[in-house]
Amino acid sequence: MKVTLISIPVQDQEKALQFYTKKLGFLKNKDIPLGGGNRWLTLVSKEWQDGPELLLEPAPNHFEPAKVYQDALMEAGMPWTQFDVEDVDAEYKRLTELGVSFSVKPTEAGTVKYAVFNDTCGNNIQLVEEL
Structure with a gap:
């Protein structure tokens, strides 16, 4: 068994596509119209x-x-998911220069360093670097 797909709830798919590709650097993989303005819209990591x-x-x-669950996580400041990075400080610097808003600046916690940002689509996302 292996994980092949992970969902992130977004309030605006086009806005999310722009944020995740232009700021985070993901690549669009599939974009299939589903009707009603919805799409099967997937991304993959450039790396x-x-x-x-x-x-x-x-x-x-x-x-x-x-929507209730997404709002509750956002209000509590909890991340929806996390992305692993090689260097949290470098990603923090790169993303803040692109205008990304962080609620938690790079912070060490045991064997990891993490930071949390707002994806502008209803979610907090955590970046993690293993130390």
Whole structure:
């Protein structure tokens, strides 16, 4: 068994596509119209193009429990998911220069360093570097 797809709920798929590709550096993999303005929209990591796909899921717009959960995580300051990076400080610097807003600056915690940013689409995302 292996993970091939991970969903992130987004309130606006096009806005999310722009943020995740232009600022975070993901690559668009699939973009299939599903009707009603929705798309099967997946991304892959530039560094791991045959790795898991990241689905930009419009669930908060169509399924109230998804919206409630997404809002609760955001209000609590909890990340929806995390992305591993080689150097949290370098990513923090790069992303802040691109206008990305961080709620947690690079912080060491045991064997990791992490930071948390707002993806502008309803989620906090955590960056993690193993020390």
